[in-house]
Structures are given as structure tokens and as C-alpha cells.
Amino acid sequence: MAGDYLLNCLEKRDLLNDSDVAESTLLTWGQRFEEAEMIHDAVDFYEKANSRENLDRLLKKALEDGDVFLFSRLCRVLKYEATPDQWLLLAGKAEAEGKHSFAVEAKRRSGTIEPEAGADRP
Numbered sequence: 001m002a003g004d005y006l007l008n009c010l011e012k013r014d015l016l017n018d019s020d021v022a023e024s025t026l027l028t029w030g031q032r033f034e035e036a037e038m039i040h041d042a043v044d045f046y047e048k049a050n051s052r053e054n055l056d057r058l059l060k061k062a063l064e065d066g067d068v069f070l071f072s073r074l075c076r077v078l079k080y081e082a083t084p085d086q087w088l089l090l091a092g093k094a095e096a097e098g099k100h101s102f103a104v105e106a107k108r109r110s111g112t113i114e115p116e117a118g119a120d121r122p
Contacts, residue, residue: 006036016048023049030054039070047077066093068102072109084110 007015007029015021015029030045039058046054055078062071063086071090075082082090087110094102107113 006032006038006041012041012044016044021048023051027051027054034058040073043070043073043077052078063090064093066090066095066097066099066102066106068094068099068106068109082109084112088112 012029015025026045026049030042030049030051033039033045034042034054043055043058046058055074059071059074059078059080061067062074068090071082074080087106091103091106091110094100094106104113
């Protein structure tokens with residue numbers, strides 16, 4: 001179906017680098033990528049459109065889903081400092097979903113466990 005078409009990586013890059021692209025176009029592509037469950041691509045478009053509402057909504061979803069890396073990325077985009085309690089909540093959600101490495105990373109970011117010796121993590 002024509003409505004199911006998503007941009008390829010070069011088309012996406014060109015659109016995101018276009019300084020004259022309309023906000024409505026960015027939001028439409030963000031929604032289409034989100035509906036296709038390509039959330040990181042959707043974030044790219046919502047960020048370019050400065051759509052705080054969509055980014056905040058995805059931040060909450062990342063917390064509910066235990067997605068540490070999406071949550072972390074959205075915190076950076078939104079310039080939001082997550083609390084230790086939020087990281088622990090995220091760790092619990094990740095653990096419940098069987099995402100053990102996500103849970104460990106969230107606990108590390110909460111300050112409840114120390115990073116491994118020699119580990120270079122952001």
C-alpha cells in the first residue's frame with residue numbers, strides 16, 4: 001500500500017537535514033515511523049519538529065516499557081534529568097520484561113550499583 005511507505009535511510013537523512021522542511025511534514029513522518037514501531041526514527045522527526053508533546057509521551061512510554069536506551073536518549077533530547085527513583089522504576093520494568101542488561105544499566109544510572117571496572121559508558 002502506498003500509505004505504508006516509509007523513507008529509506010537516504011531520504012530520511014535528506015529530509016532531516018533540510019532546513020526548510022515544514023513542521024507538519026516532520027510530524028507526519030514521525031507519526032508514520034511511530035506507527036511502524038520504528039520509535040528511534042520517530043524521535044528523529046519529533047526532535048527536528050521540536051515536538052515536546054510527542055517526545056514527552058515517548059519518554060513516558062520508554063519508562064513504562066523498561067527501555068533504558070530510549071529513555072536515556074529522550075532525556076538528552078529533552079534536557080531532562082531523570083531521578084534515581086525513575087531509573088529504579090525503569091530497572092524494575094526492564095527486569096520484569098526480561099531485559100536484564102537494561103535493568104543493570106538503569107540501576108547503575110540510579111547510583112545503586114557501581115559501574116564495572118574499565119567500563120566506558122556514557
